Amino acid sequence: MNQTARWSGIAGQAWIDAQAMLDELFRPFEDLLVAEVAAAGAGRVLDVGCGTGSTTVAVARRLGTGGCAGVDIAEPMLAAARARADRDGVPVAFIHADAQEHDFTPGGFDAVISRFGVMFFTDPVRAFANLRRAATTGAILRAVVWRDIAQNPFMTTAERAAAPLVPDLPVRRPGEPGQFAFADPDLVRGILDRGGWTGVGIRPVDVRCVLPERDLVHYFTRLGPLGIVLGQADEQTRARVVDTVRAAFDPYVHGEEVRFTAACWQVDASAAR
Template identity: 55%
Template sequence: MNTQQTSMWQGAAGHTWVATQNLLDRMYQPIEDLLMQSLPATTRRLLDVGCGTGATTLAAARQLGAEGHCTGVDISEPMLASARERAAHSRSSAVFIQDDAQRHAFEPASYDAIISRFGVMFFDDPVAAFRNLRLAARDGATLRMIVWRSPEDNPFMTAAERSAAHLLPQLPPRVPDEPGQFGLADRHRVQAILEQAGWHDIDIQPLDVLCSFPETELDNYITKMGPVGRLLQTADEHTRRQVATAARAGFAPYIDNGQVRYTAACWNASASAR
């Protein structure tokens, strides 16, 4: 993972995800459910890549039960501290590793399922990362990951940027294929990455998931999440109010009866190790 991504997730972005984990877990619950439904019944040892504050790792541990062994890996110290606290509170058997999954020395051939919910788009060398994960997979193991499609397919995710760009000239542009939220938006590139990394039976299908959260959380979402939220962490109060007001207007089409509703346009990607 490159220095910029490491710094971001060890710092402001990591702390923001911890502060908003209840909101984000509720928002992405449908995607967690899809991942859990896709786990083969024979799964015993599972690796959750880019596990963040641990929701999907903990869900997998609940599903696998006493015979399962679930491990989450993430670069972010603050997010993993939250994950470990949640595991202790729920008496979960899940364990967590703080490291870059691209470079971590996993025990070879030790997992029969590898999953990720929006956690694999940040590698500086994705072929090396998925090759490392392939080495950690047993023969016959499955890989299942859900990643974002393009910004154009996800207008909700860029609504704040479009609405408040005139107030934030320093807002960084979205660059195709760069590590970040939309780093694996190109389906053909994802296919090539997995092939070069040694995975087989690759299947990449579009997945549209309806997500929602209470409208009362919208200002919190705008001022903390994404590129706009990160810039506002160090902005003065006047700028924060201006940007929040402008950005909120961009979310008007998504507000319905007290809820913010949008479609998460994703790729549902799977592969096998053989």
């Protein structure tokens, strides 16, 4: 499944339906990005892979400049983002486009940010070169991406537990665009160097994330590889999968909370001359 079809379809709709839960789950990363652009004095910020717009709106609200934009390939997610911005009274421009290809205004942004949105490009060097052209001289880049799959066992608990019961479960393939495509820091450095960014810095960020236990079944039945196929399963299979997968999450459940550590990279670079 290509990325546009995926995020404009089942996967994107799942994020729209779960946006309140996901906003809270990933708020620590949003706060990290907002603090960086505020400290850098950026006035025009581009949020890449902005999805339903939580980070974009948070940045625009903090800066109060009206110069923030979000770009995403999924129009349904952008519709949710626009509704969020309108509801909050925050001026943001949302662009329906592939950031790898879009003809941004050259030098139009002082900062380029992303929360888990840059690992899905089919040609990441081309994408970051295009983002470099969109950045003014001296602009900053900060992205948060996932580290190695082995360091994030929570993220694959559902698919590992469900695999014996769901034979057509999508398989994550090394090297393909996806959640863990930027796990190798040397690969990321090479991509940014070839894309025209300088001063690349990559450091590990480990964040404690909390999910209400009441939302756990909704989380694993709608999101990720399992969520893509489970909606097409018969009721008997679905019930078996839910019971099996829920039990697999027991190590992360502490009373009314589900707790896990998100092992990520904070990627920083600049658009020097």
